[in-house]
Amino acid sequence: MHERELVIVGAGPAGMAAAIAAHEEGVKDILLLERDQYLGGILNQCIHTGFGIEYFKEVLTGPEYAERFIHNLLGLQGIEVSLKSFVVHLAKNKTLTYLRPGELETVKARALIMATGCREKTREMVHIAGTRPAGIFSAGLAQKLINIEGLLPGKEVVIVGSGDIGLIMARRFILEGAQVKGIIEIQKQSRGLTRNVVQCVEDFDIPMYCRHKIARIHGRDRVEGVDVVAVDEGLNEIPNTGFRIGCDTVLMSVGLIPENELVEMAGVALDKKTNSPVSDTLNTTSIPGIFVCGNAFKVYDVVDSVTRDSAACGRLAAAYLKGSNG
Amino acid sequence: MRPYDVVIIGAGVVGAAIGRELSRYKLTVAILEKSEEVGFGVSKSNSGIIHPGTQNPTGSLKGRLCVEGNRLMRTLARELGLDFKEVGELIVAFDEEETFRLNELKKQAEALGVPRLQIVDKKWLEEHEPNLSREALAALYAPTAASISPYRLVFDLCENAIQNGLELFTESPVQGIVKTRDGFDVQTPRGVFRSRFLVNAAGLYADQIARMVGVTDVTITPRKGEEFILDKKREHMANHLLFPLPSKISKGILVIKTSDGNPMIGPTAQDISDKEDLSTSDDGLKKVLEGAQRMIPSVSADDIIAYFAGLRPVAGEDFIIRHENAVAGCVTAAGIQSPGLTAAPAIARMVVRILKDHGLALKKKFFFRAHQTELRHLFSIPFSVTRRLIKKDPSCGDIVCRCEMVSAKEVREAIERGAKTLDGIKFRTRAQAGRCHGSFCTTRVMKILAEGRKIPLTQVTKRGKGSQIVAGDRRDA
Numbered sequence: 071m072h073e074r075e076l077v078i079v080g081a082g083p084a085g086m087a088a089a090i091a092a093h094e095e096g097v098k099d100i101l102l103l104e105r106d107q108y109l110g111g112i113l114n115q116c117i118h119t120g121f122g123i124e125y126f127k128e129v130l131t132g133p134e135y136a137e138r139f140i141h142n143l144l145g146l147q148g149i150e151v152s153l154k155s156f157v158v159h160l161a162k163n164k165t166l167t168y169l170r171p172g173e174l175e176t177v178k179a180r181a182l183i184m185a186t187g188c189r190e191k192t193r194e195m196v197h198i199a200g201t202r203p204a205g206i207f208s209a210g211l212a213q214k215l216i217n218i219e220g221l222l223p224g225k226e227v228v229i230v231g232s233g234d235i236g237l238i239m240a241r242r243f244i245l246e247g248a249q250v251k252g253i254i255e256i257q258k259q260s261r262g263l264t265r266n267v268v269q270c271v272e273d274f275d276i277p278m279y280c281r282h283k284i285a286r287i288h289g290r291d292r293v294e295g296v297d298v299v300a301v302d303e304g305l306n307e308i309p310n311t312g313f314r315i316g317c318d319t320v321l322m323s324v325g326l327i328p329e330n331e332l333v334e335m336a337g338v339a340l341d342k343k344t345n346s347p348v349s350d351t352l353n354t355t356s357i358p359g360i361f362v363c364g365n366a367f368k369v370y371d372v373v374d375s376v377t378r379d380s381a382a383c384g385r386l387a388a389a390y391l392k393g394s395n396g
Numbered sequence: 397m398r399p400y401d402v403v404i405i406g407a408g409v410v411g412a413a414i415g416r417e418l419s420r421y422k423l424t425v426a427i428l429e430k431s432e433e434v435g436f437g438v439s440k441s442n443s444g445i446i447h448p449g450t451q452n453p454t455g456s457l458k459g460r461l462c463v464e465g466n467r468l469m470r471t472l473a474r475e476l477g478l479d480f481k482e483v484g485e486l487i488v489a490f491d492e493e494e495t496f497r498l499n500e501l502k503k504q505a506e507a508l509g510v511p512r513l514q515i516v517d518k519k520w521l522e523e524h525e526p527n528l529s530r531e532a533l534a535a536l537y538a539p540t541a542a543s544i545s546p547y548r549l550v551f552d553l554c555e556n557a558i559q560n561g562l563e564l565f566t567e568s569p570v571q572g573i574v575k576t577r578d579g580f581d582v583q584t585p586r587g588v589f590r591s592r593f594l595v596n597a598a599g600l601y602a603d604q605i606a607r608m609v610g611v612t613d614v615t616i617t618p619r620k621g622e623e624f625i626l627d628k629k630r631e632h633m634a635n636h637l638l639f640p641l642p643s644k645i646s647k648g649i650l651v652i653k654t655s656d657g658n659p660m661i662g663p664t665a666q667d668i669s670d671k672e673d674l675s676t677s678d679d680g681l682k683k684v685l686e687g688a689q690r691m692i693p694s695v696s697a698d699d700i701i702a703y704f705a706g707l708r709p710v711a712g713e714d715f716i717i718r719h720e721n722a723v724a725g726c727v728t729a730a731g732i733q734s735p736g737l738t739a740a741p742a743i744a745r746m747v748v749r750i751l752k753d754h755g756l757a758l759k760k761k762f763f764f765r766a767h768q769t770e771l772r773h774l775f776s777i778p779f780s781v782t783r784r785l786i787k788k789d790p791s792c793g794d795i796v797c798r799c800e801m802v803s804a805k806e807v808r809e810a811i812e813r814g815a816k817t818l819d820g821i822k823f824r825t826r827a828q829a830g831r832c833h834g835s836f837c838t839t840r841v842m843k844i845l846a847e848g849r850k851i852p853l854t855q856v857t858k859r860g861k862g863s864q865i866v867a868g869d870r871r872d873a
């Protein structure tokens with residue numbers, strides 16, 4: 071088994087920023103593992119604009135934002151990028167087992183940064199009753215189907231939750247010629263950025279039902295409709311306020327959960343509610359030398375802050391390596 | 397066309413087990429199934445428990461077949477390469493009266509022939525089941541209870557029967573049956589299937605099929621059971637299958653160890669009228685959570701990653717397995733409610749015996765291939781073996797489903813072995829069955845399926861006709 075100074079898992083904006091920052095601090099033996107076949111992570115499917123406003127003072131699309139870091143990163147000596155590399159096991163002593171085409175590799179890291187991002191909450195996690203037909207998607211999956219695969223998930227869409235991906239997907243569906251029949255938000259107001267509410271919802275006259283929730287999903291083979299009901303301050307259903315919206319698609323945009331199953335496997339303590347590492351300081355975990363950054367550490371609103379905080383994580387790991395060397 | 401010796405209607409666990417049993421003999425046998433895949437009826441949505449035979453009235457047919465089925469399932473699972481986990485069950489008593497009833501249950505079960513029963517006390521429970529509620533006083537321990545993957549059982553029974561000569565026709569709903577002088581003409585959209593003998597194993601629709609041959613005394617009432625699947629992180633919260641004391645209509649809310657590792661809680665029991673109503677409810681969730689927390693107080697709604705409802709086909713208290721004397725050659729297997737999964741191999745034997753008694757000649761085939769290769773999951777084996785497999789075939793290490801770590805190789809193999817839908821792939825491989833619910837892997841699985849079946853992506857379905865995943869291609873719009 072070989073040993074590496076710093077191993078970073080995940081080459082989205084967080085992993086790339088951390089790698090570049092650690093390199094700047096003098097770490098010259100970095101292995102960056104990414105399970106996909108390209109760098110950039112989720113940015114690749116975010117073809118809308120709105121990235122980089124803080125960091126570059128420019129308005130970029132997701133892939134454009136990623137490209138700036140990819141370009142920078144690939145020019146650096148001392149960072150080895152390994153694509154199609156899927157980490158399947160992490161031990162407490164920072165030994166990683168990963169798959170890459172034709173191989174099962176093991177590598178021991180002196181310091182480790184996990185930048186594995188988030189997954190979306192599902193319909194099941196918010197326990198919506200009813201049937202389980204085709205036509206229920208997470209907003210991110212719908213985005214991938216449209217933007218990457220060129221497929222239209224459905225024609226009459228109801229969106230559950232008003233997170234940013236949901237709002238952006240509402241506009242996307244309309245531009246694809248589909249109908250968005252409503253956005254159902256249980257809170258008093260949208261949880262998305264104001265600019266997304268204006269540009270994606272209000273400009274297209276999409277009905278937004280705040281303080282409402284989906285009580286039931288109908289349809290045997292494919293979604294046929296949803297029951298919507300108003301809720302009070304305590305989020306309890308208000309009797310006799312229910313109504314049905316006919317639709318063939320339900321899009322779930324009810325929040326993100328940090329993906330930390332690997333560090334959990336190594337014994338890092340996670341918060342049971344948020345799935346983030348339990349920690350007082352940014353990017354650290356209960357195991358010295360294992361760091362977590364980006365959306366895996368906490369869910370961020372914009373990528374610019376991910377870049378900023380993940381760069382800090384790269385420097386933190388560099389300092390840790392210096393300290394343990396010295 | 398030469399008539400079949402036997403046509404079986406329905407490819408649930410019962411029809412599949414009968415088909416496999418008949419495939420031992422020199423006979424022509426066909427199974428007609430209305431769904432796109434086998435096992436998509438009642439047999440895919442249940443608790444997957446191989447019951448020991450407790451909780452059945454002495455003298456009941458289902459009790460006797462359950463005990464026999466539990467015994468037969470061991471050989472069957474070994475032959476088919478299925479994961480059979482003998483985890484044992486505890487029927488837990490929470491007060492003096494319940495503790496007293498345990499003795500009664502034990503006697504009843506022993507009369508049915510359930511082996512190795514034992515009443516265990518609080519101290520035993522604290523040692524062997526540390527997360528169990530402190531309120532538990534004693535339990536009836538049945539070590540022969542086990543869990544199995546119910547859908548894989550059906551897939552493998554069918555696959556093995558087909559290897560031994562059985563013919564399977566999916567998307568072939570039986571629409572009418574004509575009794576002829578020496579057999580039956582069974583009508584489907586694929587045409588007429590002629591047969592000397594007929595077996596009705598149509599699950600929830602066994603009453604419909606019975607009426608087609610003029611049998612009117614079978615009525616199936618669906619009894620709904622809602623179940624909730626928990627994150628694999630909770631795999632070790634219980635060491636046994638945990639049962640409360642049974643009521644008149646059900647075994648109560650259980651904490652279930654499944655063969656795939658994810659614990660499950662449920663099922664509810666509610667008589668309904670609509671045989672297609674597979675919806676779950678807020679009320680069901682509440683009841684199941686309360687019931688499960690009574691056993692394991694630390695279970696929480698946050699642990700839930702999936703849920704479903706199944707319908708038990710109830711026709712009175714017991715199974716109905718008989719030759720229809722008014723319709724010579726027709727055998728009914730109806731009302732196969734719980735423990736039907738367990739009993740299936742015993743039901744199969746019984747049905748074959750009835751067929752024989754009514755004139756079906758049984759001659760053993762010289763070559764009967766009982767064994768079949770197991771679908772091996774990359775991470776249920778040690779890393780050293782995984783490494784060797786990947787070196788030999790890189791597609792073993794090409795991970796499609798990241799939550800359950802399912803490879804492209806496994807998905808392709810599932811398709812080669814009969815999966816035609818996304819659910820078919822999920823049930824066989826667990827791809828899309830993990831905590832992200834397919835958010836990450838659905839597109840990749842769709843592509844492999846489209847490629848394997850040579851269909852466009854727009855034709856890929858979740859579980860058959862009408863359940864297309866997407867509405868269309870953007871470029872066509």
Ligand SMILES: Cc1cc2nc3c(=O)[nH]c(=O)nc-3n(C[C@H](O)[C@H](O)[C@H](O)COP(=O)(O)OP(=O)(O)OC[C@H]3O[C@@H](n4cnc5c(N)ncnc54)[C@H](O)[C@@H]3O)c2cc1C
Pocket residue numbers: 405406407408409410411428429430431434435436437438439440441442443444445446447568569570571597598599600601602605619620621622623663705706707708732733734735736737738739
């Ligand atoms: C919630 C729940 C939990 C359960 N838990 C357990 C358990 O833990 N252990 C246990 O032993 N048992 C359990 N059971 C019971 C078990 O699932 C059933 O007894 C068993 O699956 C019944 O199998 P089947 O083959 O009779 O029915 P099915 O699986 O429904 O098979 C019947 C088949 O017939 C087909 N069909 C119907 N009509 C036609 C037609 N006209 N033409 C062609 N085909 C047709 C259907 O599509 C279907 O595939 C449970 C049941 C439920 C609902």
